[in-house]
Amino acid sequence: xxxxxxxxxxxxxxxxxxxxxxxxxxxxxxxxxxxxxxxxxxxxxxxxxxxxxxxxxxxxxxxxxxxxxxxxxxxxxxxxxxxxxxxxxxxxxxxxxxxxxxxxxxxxxxxxxxxxxxxxxxxxxxxxxxxxxxxxxxxxxxxxxxxxxxxxxxxxxxxxxxxxxxxxxxxxxxxxxxxxxxxxxxxxxxxxxxxxxxxxxxxxxxxxxxxxxxxxx
Numbered sequence: 001x002x003x004x005x006x007x008x009x010x011x012x013x014x015x016x017x018x019x020x021x022x023x024x025x026x027x028x029x030x031x032x033x034x035x036x037x038x039x040x041x042x043x044x045x046x047x048x049x050x051x052x053x054x055x056x057x058x059x060x061x062x063x064x065x066x067x068x069x070x071x072x073x074x075x076x077x078x079x080x081x082x083x084x085x086x087x088x089x090x091x092x093x094x095x096x097x098x099x100x101x102x103x104x105x106x107x108x109x110x111x112x113x114x115x116x117x118x119x120x121x122x123x124x125x126x127x128x129x130x131x132x133x134x135x136x137x138x139x140x141x142x143x144x145x146x147x148x149x150x151x152x153x154x155x156x157x158x159x160x161x162x163x164x165x166x167x168x169x170x171x172x173x174x175x176x177x178x179x180x181x182x183x184x185x186x187x188x189x190x191x192x193x194x195x196x197x198x199x200x201x202x203x204x205x206x207x208x209x210x211x212x213x214x215x216x217x
Contacts (some may be wrong), residue, residue, distance in 0.1 A: 002119045003030045005048035007039040007065070008081065009057045013104075017052060020108045027115060036060025036068075043069050043076065050077045050115050053098070055089050063089045063096070070097040070197050077118045077198070085129055091137035095204050097197030100125030101133075122184070124199055127166020135214040138207045149209045151193050157211065159186040164203045164212045 004027055006017045014032050021027045031046035033039035035057040043051065051069065055062040066078050080093045080101035090101050099118040102111060102125070117125055124130055152160065155176070162172045169183045176183070187199070196202035206212040 002027045002050060002115060003046070003048045004028065004115060005031045005033065005039065005042050005046055005051045007033040007036070007042070007051060007057070007062065008054040009034055010054075013054075017111075020111060021115070024112055027112070036062060036065030039065050040068055040072070043073055048076070050079060050119055052081050052115075053078050053093070054081050055087065055093070061089075063093050066093045066098050067096045074197055077121070079114060079118055079125075085133055086136055088137055091133055091204075094130075094134070094198075094200050097201045099198040100130065100200055102126075118198075121199065122170075123168035124163065124166050124203065130200060130203075131164070131166065134204060134207055138204070138214065140208060140210060148194060149205070149211050152190060156186055156190050156193070159183065160190050160202060160206050161212060163187070163190075163199060164206050 004021055006014050006029060008014050008017070018029045018032070021029050030048050031042040033042045037060045039051065039053065053062045053066055062080065066080070069076060070078060078093070078098040080090055080098050081104055082090050082101055083104050085101070085103055094101070100114065102114050114125055117123055158176060159172060162175060167175065169180050169187065173180045173183045191202055194202050194205050196205060
């Protein structure tokens with residue numbers, strides 16, 4: 001059962017999301033939050049695995065809440081819910097460790113599939129859209145130490161580049177002629193060495209370090 005927390009300042013949106021998610025046999029809505037501060041309290045209290053995080057909320061917005069939440073709960077998966085897919089705040093949330101984003105006009109089926117995907121952690125959510133967002137916002141960053149990417153082995157760099165292309169673990173294994181279990185091990189090493197809290201955060205580091213360049217994937 002995937003435990004989900006819904007954070008949105010609009011009561012009707014929260015009610016609609018709850019209705020969609022509670023119709024699924026493998027998803028449980030364990031709490032709701034009306035703003036970022038409330039979400040931090042609810043994350044400690046309700047122990048969700050996935051948080052649906054609205055970006056624009058009062059008191060503490062979704063970006064700041066994401067940063068604090070992932071810092072406090074590194075294993076937590078945050079799915080940003082947004083109106084626009086070219087929002088710098090969404091990009092910053094991905095940089096902070098959010099596992100992906102979904103548009104508010106997405107279908108219920110897409111929402112449910114997104115939650116299952118990021119809970120599993122074996123693939124990049126909507127890879128083409130995620131790449132477009134990253135490539136529209138990324139700038140080479142002096143704060144990204146190239147030696148960190150340099151600590152990766154040749155195989156780990158190959159895996160990271162394939163992750164940036166949007167391949168899931170099974171596809172990466174097929175491309176490199178290794179088992180999916182081996183790919184999981186490599187991905188775990190990549191995330192650990194890059195101090196990345198999510199697959200997409202590692203991809204952001206790959207772009208910011210210059211390992212992957214816009215248009216190259």
